[in-house]
Amino acid sequence: MDKTFQPATIETRWYQEWEDSGYFAPQGGDRAYSIMIPPPNVTGSLHMGHGFQEAIMDALIRYHRMLGYNTLWQVGTDHAGIATQMVVERQLEAEGIDRHDLGREKFVEKVWEWKEQSGGTITRQLRRLGSSLDWSRERFTMDPGLSLAVQEVFIRLYREGLIYRGQRLVNWDPVLHTAISDLEVLSQEEKGHLWHFHYPLAGGEGHLTVATTRPETMLGDTAVAVHPEDERYAHLIGRTVSLPLCDREIPVIADDYVDREFGTGCVKITPAHDFNDYEMGKRHGLPMINILDDNAAINANAPAPYRGLDRFEARQRIVADLESMGLLEKVEDHTLKVPRGDRSGVVIEPYLTNQWYVDARELAKPAIAAVEDGDIRFVPKQWENTYFAWMRDIQDWCISRQLWWGHRIPAWYDDDGNFYVGESEAAVREEHGLGDETSLRQDEDVLDTWFSSALWTFSTLGWPEETEELATFHPSSVLVTGFDIIFFWVARMIMMTLHFRREVPFHTVYVHGLVRDGEGQKMSKSKGNVIDPIDLIDGIDLEGLIAKRTAGMMQPQLAEKIEGSTRRQFPEGINAYGTDALRFTYYSLASTGRDIKFDIGRIEGYRNFCNKIWNAARYVLMNCENEDCGSEGEALQLSLADRWIESKLQETCADVARAVENYRFDLASQALYEFIWNEYCDWYLELSKPVLWDENASVEEKRGTRRTLITVLETWLRLLHPFMPFITEEVWQTVAPLAGKSGPTIMLQPYPLARDKAVDNAANADIEWLKGVIVGIRNIRGEMGIPPGKKLTVLLGNGDARDKMRLEQNAPFLEKLAKLAAIKWLGEGEEAPVAATALVGELEILVPMAGLIDKDAELARLSREVEKLEKDLTRIRGKLGNASFVDKAPADVVAKEREKMQAQQQALEKLQEQEQRIRQL
RNA sequence: AGGACUAUAGCUCAGUUGGUUAGAGCGCUACCUUGACAUGGUAGAGGUCCCCAGUUCGAAUCUGGGUAGUCCUACCA
Numbered sequence: 002m003d004k005t006f007q008p009a010t011i012e013t014r015w016y017q018e019w020e021d022s023g024y025f026a027p028q029g030g031d032r033a034y035s036i037m038i039p040p041p042n043v044t045g046s047l048h049m050g051h052g053f054q055e056a057i058m059d060a061l062i063r064y065h066r067m068l069g070y071n072t073l074w075q076v077g078t079d080h081a082g083i084a085t086q087m088v089v090e091r092q093l094e095a096e097g098i099d100r101h102d103l104g105r106e107k108f109v110e111k112v113w114e115w116k117e118q119s120g121g122t123i124t125r126q127l128r129r130l131g132s133s134l135d136w137s138r139e140r141f142t143m144d145p146g147l148s149l150a151v152q153e154v155f156i157r158l159y160r161e162g163l164i165y166r167g168q169r170l171v172n173w174d175p176v177l178h179t180a181i182s183d184l185e186v187l188s189q190e191e192k193g194h195l196w197h198f199h200y201p202l203a204g205g206e207g208h209l210t211v212a213t214t215r216p217e218t219m220l221g222d223t224a225v226a227v228h229p230e231d232e233r234y235a236h237l238i239g240r241t242v243s244l245p246l247c248d249r250e251i252p253v254i255a256d257d258y259v260d261r262e263f264g265t266g267c268v269k270i271t272p273a274h275d276f277n278d279y280e281m282g283k284r285h286g287l288p289m290i291n292i293l294d295d296n297a298a299i300n301a302n303a304p305a306p307y308r309g310l311d312r313f314e315a316r317q318r319i320v321a322d323l324e325s326m327g328l329l330e331k332v333e334d335h336t337l338k339v340p341r342g343d344r345s346g347v348v349i350e351p352y353l354t355n356q357w358y359v360d361a362r363e364l365a366k367p368a369i370a371a372v373e374d375g376d377i378r379f380v381p382k383q384w385e386n387t388y389f390a391w392m393r394d395i396q397d398w399c400i401s402r403q404l405w406w407g408h409r410i411p412a413w414y415d416d417d418g419n420f421y422v423g424e425s426e427a428a429v430r431e432e433h434g435l436g437d438e439t440s441l442r443q444d445e446d447v448l449d450t451w452f453s454s455a456l457w458t459f460s461t462l463g464w465p466e467e468t469e470e471l472a473t474f475h476p477s478s479v480l481v482t483g484f485d486i487i488f489f490w491v492a493r494m495i496m497m498t499l500h501f502r503r504e505v506p507f508h509t510v511y512v513h514g515l516v517r518d519g520e521g522q523k524m525s526k527s528k529g530n531v532i533d534p535i536d537l538i539d540g541i542d543l544e545g546l547i548a549k550r551t552a553g554m555m556q557p558q559l560a561e562k563i564e565g566s567t568r569r570q571f572p573e574g575i576n577a578y579g580t581d582a583l584r585f586t587y588y589s590l591a592s593t594g595r596d597i598k599f600d601i602g603r604i605e606g607y608r609n610f611c612n613k614i615w616n617a618a619r620y621v622l623m624n625c626e627n628e629d630c631g632s633e634g635e636a637l638q639l640s641l642a643d644r645w646i647e648s649k650l651q652e653t654c655a656d657v658a659r660a661v662e663n664y665r666f667d668l669a670s671q672a673l674y675e676f677i678w679n680e681y682c683d684w685y686l687e688l689s690k691p692v693l694w695d696e697n698a699s700v701e702e703k704r705g706t707r708r709t710l711i712t713v714l715e716t717w718l719r720l721l722h723p724f725m726p727f728i729t730e731e732v733w734q735t736v737a738p739l740a741g742k743s744g745p746t747i748m749l750q751p752y753p754l755a756r757d758k759a760v761d762n763a764a765n766a767d768i769e770w771l772k773g774v775i776v777g778i779r780n781i782r783g784e785m786g787i788p789p790g791k792k793l794t795v796l797l798g799n800g801d802a803r804d805k806m807r808l809e810q811n812a813p814f815l816e817k818l819a820k821l822a823a824i825k826w827l828g829e830g831e832e833a834p835v836a837a838t839a840l841v842g843e844l845e846i847l848v849p850m851a852g853l854i855d856k857d858a859e860l861a862r863l864s865r866e867v868e869k870l871e872k873d874l875t876r877i878r879g880k881l882g883n884a885s886f887v888d889k890a891p892a893d894v895v896a897k898e899r900e901k902m903q904a905q906q907q908a909l910e911k912l913q914e915q916e917q918r919i920r921q922l
Numbered sequence: 923a924g925g926a927c928u929a930u931a932g933c934u935c936a937g938u939u940g941g942u943u944a945g946a947g948c949g950c951u952a953c954c955u956u957g958a959c960a961u962g963g964u965a966g967a968g969g970u971c972c973c974c975a976g977u978u979c980g981a982a983u984c985u986g987g988g989u990a991g992u993c994c995u996a997c998c999a
Contacts, residue, residue: 005961188997195999213999226999263998270999277999338997383926390925390995484994519934521992589947592936595927595993600934602948609961620958667936671946686958694957776965783965789954820956873943880941886979894941894980901943 002622006615008579009539011731016128024748025133027073027474034070035474036062037458037507038134039482039490042081043141044088044119047126049516049524049599050483052534056587057513057666058481059132063723064661065478066133067752073474074133075461077140078123080116082407082450083177083344089115089406105405112406129535131580131726133748140461142453143408150460151408151453152424154501159422163360163500164400166412166420170279171399173352174342175297175312179403180356181342182449183396184489186349188338195335196320197265199328200225203241203250209234210330212264214337215274216323217316219244220303221292222251224270226281229255231266245328246319247304254285273353291353312350357401357410357446364496365395371495376505380664381593384484384512391488398493400449407447415439455493458506475502479509484595487512511664514590514597519570521598527556529563532575537604540577543568575601581725582608588724589674591666610674611728614721617682618732621710624693625739629700630707632741637705641811642688645768648761649680650713655755657720666724673721681713684772691817715740716753723752770807770841771814777839777846778819784862785837785854792820796836796847798827799911804844835922837862838915840908856922863916870909877902 019025027033036058041051058074066072089112090100100108120141127134140147158164171180196216199208211225222244227234234253241250258281259268272282273289282289294300299307299315307315323329340349369392371377372385379385401410413429414420416439423429426441435441453460458477462470476498482491491510498506517523518530525531529550536546547567551560585607590597631637639647653676660669692698692706715736722729726748733747744750778795787793797808805826808815812824827833827847836847837859850859877898880886887895 002958004959006959211999215999218999258998260998268999275999277997337999386926387994394995590935594935598934600948603934605961606947609959612959612961616959616962618958623958671936675946682958683963690957779964780966783953786953789964790956869943876943880980883979889979890941897941 002615002619004616004619006579006612006728008581008611008727009577012129012131012538012580012727015727015730016131019133019746019748020128020136022745023137024746025074025135026137027071027135028066028749030069030071032070033073033473033478034062034065035073035075035477036479036481037075037461037477038077039480039486040077040079040142040454040457041123042084043078043116043123044081044085046122047130047534049532049534051126052130052583053516053587053591053597054481054483054513055127055130055132056584057511057591059130059584059726060588060666060669060723061479061481061661062133063726063748064752066748067719067723067750069751071473073138073470074135075138075140075474075477076124076127076132076134076136077142077457077461078120079142079450079454080407082402082404082447083179083181085112085116086404086406087177087344100405108405126533126535129538129580131584133726138461142450142457146463147453147456147460148408150456150464151448152411153465154456154497155411155448155452156422156424157501158359163363164357165360166355166357168353168355169358169399170273170276170351171354171356172340172342173295173297173350173354174345174347175293175295175350176345176347177342177404178295180352180354180399180401181344181349182399182451185343186340187343188340190336191339193335193337193339195264195333197330197332198245198269198323199330200242200245200267200269201328202237203243208328209237209242209253209267210265211267211269213269214335215316216319217299217307217312218271218274218292219269219319220247220299220307220315221271221273221290222247222269223272223282223287223290224251224285225253226256226259226268226270227253227266228259228261229257231259231261233266245323245326246307254287256281256284274351276351279351289353293350293352297350297352356399357412357448359398359400359452361395361398361496364500365392365492367499368392368492368495371499371505377495377508377510379510379512381512384487384510387484388487388492392492395492398449400452401444401446402449403445404447407450408453410444410446410448412444413441414444415441420444451489451493454490455497456501458494458498459502464501476505477507479511480507481511481513483515484512485515514595516597516599519598519600521596526554527559529554529559529567532599534583536575537578537583538580540575542574543571544574546571546574571601576605576608578604578608579611579727581611581728585610585670585674585725588666588670591664592668593665610678611725613678613682614725614728614732617677617686618714618736620686621714622735622739624689625707625711628707629704630711630739631704632708632711632739635704636701637708638699638701639705639709640688640692640702641764641767641771642685642692642814643705643709644761644764646681646685646709646713647759648764649676650716650753651755651757651759653717654720654753655757658755670724673717673724677717677721681717684768685713686710687818688814691813695813711736711740715742719747719750720753722747722750767807767811770804771811773841774815774844774846775819777841778821778848781837781839781846781848781854781862782820785848785858787853789820791853792822793848793853794823794825795819795821796825796827796833796849798831798833798845798847800826800844804842835918838912840911842904843907845911850919856919860916860919863912863919867909867912867916870905870912874902874905874909877905 041047062072062074093100155164172186174181193214195212195214197210197212199210201208209225225242237253238255241252243250270278270281270287272278272287273291290302292299292303297312299310301308307318310318341347342349369389372388411424412420412422413426421429421433423432459471459475462468462475464471494506522528522530547564550563550567554560582604586604589603653672656672657669660672689706689710692702718729718733718736730747737743808826815821815824833847834849836849837854839846881898881902
C-alpha cells in the first residue's frame, strides 16, 4: 500500500466494476426503498448544489441497500425547454442561422443532436461522484414512454375540465417569444422614474394628472380611475378625458383599488398591459386595447407615429411629445420592482394571448390535505408552511410555451377556430367525425417542462401501464430537493400524482440548503464563482479554472472581474481531493440551515481524514496479514482496550443510524469522524501496540487484539461506506478476508446494526481512567517542557483499591502511551517526593521534580489550576447555598452538584497543599 | 406590507425534553521525523452564546421586545 491515499487511482476503477457487475440495480427483498433523482437539465452540467444533493441521495440509497431493502435509485434528465432551445439558437446564431430559416423540424433535429452530444456530461459527472444509480433504467422526459404519459395526462385533464384554453394576460418574454409562468418571472428593485402627465378634461375646462412608470402604455389606456371616496376627484367620476396623442376619449371611473396616497391619486388604466388594470377592466367592462406585438414593439392599434417603435424608444418619444405639448408636469426618481425573465433577463410584458391553463385550485385541494394529514412530511418541518402558503393561494398554471423544443400540445384547430384535443389528428377526426374536407392543424405550442417533470415519479416507472415497477417502487420513499423548487416541482408533483395515481409521489420531502461560495454568495455563471465538483475531485490549475469560468459568458465584459477574483481566491488553483473527501465535506455541511457556505478548508480536512483511514488500515494490515487473527474461532483473550473499542463501535453504529433516520448527515459524519480518528486511531491503535509488541504477551492476548483490530476496522468500513464509497471498498477488499468475511463488494454487505448489549460500561469507565492518567502526565510533560522522548518515573498516590487494580491491569499501557520508565504505587503513609501533580478523581499523579521541573513553572501551572477550581467552586457553592435551588430542583440534580462540590473541594485542597510544599523548597 | 429563517471561538458550524467546566473542524502558538500516517503526533491559547426585559431555584436553550443579516410571498400606477 502507498504511504498516502491516492484517490484517483481507485475511484474510476471501482465505479466501473460496480456498474459492470450490476450492483446498482434493485436486488430484491421484502421492503422497497426508492428515490427518483430530481432530473437535471440534459444539456447542462452539475454544479456544487447538484453534487451535494447527489451525495445525500447516494448515502441514503447505499445505506438502505446495505440494510437489505429492495433499492431503486431512478436516474434521468429533463429536456429543459427554454434553456436548451436558447443554447441551440445561440449556436446557430454563431453560424449565422436563424431558427425560422431552418424550420421547426430541422431545428428540433439540431436540438436532439445537441442533446446526444452534451447529454454525456451529466452522466459522467454523476458517475464520478460515485452515485449508485440504476443506469439500466435511465429516462429522459422526451422519451417515447414519458411523452406518452404527458399526452395522456393532458388529454385526461382536458376532458375532466381541469385544463382549459383561454385568452388572458400572461407574462410575455419579448425576446424568447413565449409566455412564461409566474414562477419564471423574477421581480427586482430597479431605479426608474415616475412621470406625471396631464390628461385634459373632455369639456376643455382643465385637466387631471396621472402618474405612471411606463408612459408608453398610455397608448392603450381605456380609463382613468380614482378612489370612490376621494373628494378631490368626486366631481370627475363619470366624465371623460381626452387621451393625449390618441384620438380617443376615456372615462373617469371609481374603484377602491386606487391608493389615494400614491402619486396624484389618479391612475391611468391599461387593461391589456397590466395585471391590476386587467382585473379592473373586467370589473368595469372596459375595452382592452393591445398596443404591442410579439417583440414588444408598438403595433397598429396605436397612432401612426409610434407604430413599429420598440417599447423603450416609444417611451422616450411619448414623454418628449407630451412635454412639448405642455402636458408633462414633472418627472420624479422612483424605485420600482421590474419583472424580468429568469432565463432571458429581459423585462417581461403583461401581454394578451391565448394560452393553455391548468386549473390548479382544484388539484391543490387533495395536495394540501396530503401534507396536512401527514401522508407526506417535510424535513425540516417548517417547509410545510411555505408549501401551504403557496398552495392555499395558488393561481392557475399557464402550461403552454411558444417554443419548438418540448412536448407538443395534442390539440388541433380547424379554420373556424374550433379546437379538438386528442392523441392524434386521426383520433380527433374519428372522434368528432371530421372528414378530409375539414383542414386541421396542430397547436404550435409545447408544454412547460415542469408539466412533464410533475409526472416524474410515476412516468419513469412505466405509467400509464400498470407495471411491476410501479407496484413495487411507487410511492417513492423520499424526495431530496432544494427549497427553491418547492413550488416549481414538489407541489406540482404532489398535485399530479395524487390526481392520477390516487397516491402520494413520496412519503418524505427532505429539503436541503443551497450551496453558496465561501462568502455566502449564490453560485452563478454570471458571478463567475461556480465550482465544478469534478474540479474538487481531480483538481484544476489556476489558468484552467479561469478559462472555465469565463467561457461562453452572456456578459463577456465581466470576464476581467471574474479572472481577478478567481486569482485572488485560488492563487494556486484547486488541489485534487478525491470523491470521498468531497462527499464527506458535503455531509458535514448538511445540517438544518438554509445556506451552506462551501469552505475549501473543510474539504482539505476530510482529504486528510481519508489519509488517516488509509494509514490506519495500513497499520492493521501490517500487524494482521500473515498473522494469527483468530478468524477460525480459536481461543482469544480480550484486553480492556479491545472491549472498550468494541463498545464504542456499538455506540457509533447507534449514533449513525439515528442521524441518518433524521436526515442529519452532519451528525452522522461527525460521529464517524470522531470514532475513527479520535478513538480508533488516536487511542485504540496506540493501545494495541503494547500488546502486539510485547514479547511476553500470550498468544491468546495477541490473537484477541488482532481479532479486534481487524473486525472493528471491517465493521466501521461498512458503517462508513454509504458516505465514502471508494476508500471503504478498496480497503475492505483486503481487510474482509482477515475478518473472515467474503463477498465481491462492500456495497452489498450488511450494514452494521448497533447491539445494545455490546455496550460495555465498565470498559468505558476503565479506559476513561486510563486516558485521564495518561493525559495528566502528558499535560505536565507538555507544560513543563519535558522532552517527549524523556522517559519518566511516575508515582501514584492517594488511590483506592480500584485505582490500584486498574493500575495493575494497565501498567504496560500507561508505560507505553505516557512514555514512562516506571510507575510506583505509593502506599498509605509513604512519603512522596516533591513532584508536579495532576489529579484523576482523588488519585494523585506525581512526577518527581528533581532535575526535571522548574519550581516557578510548576507553581504557575498549579495556580492556574487552582484558579480554575476556585472559580468553579464559588459558582457551585452559590448554587447550593441558595435555599430555593435545594428545595425546588430535582433531588438528583442537587445531589450531583453536591458531589461535584466535594470532588472539587478535595482537588482544590490537594493542589493548594502541593503549592505550599513547592513554595517551601 | 406580510411571513420565514439566522445570530455561539479568528472562520465554518454542532449544541436533543431548560441543569455541560458551552463543543467540533479549520486556523493560530509551542514542542516533536517515536517502528500506520508531517495529509502526522502531543500540549496549549481563544467565547459578554447579538442586545434588553421576563418566566424559572436555574436560560445558549422557553416567552416578549429590539438590532443586524438572509430569503420567500404580495405589491402602489
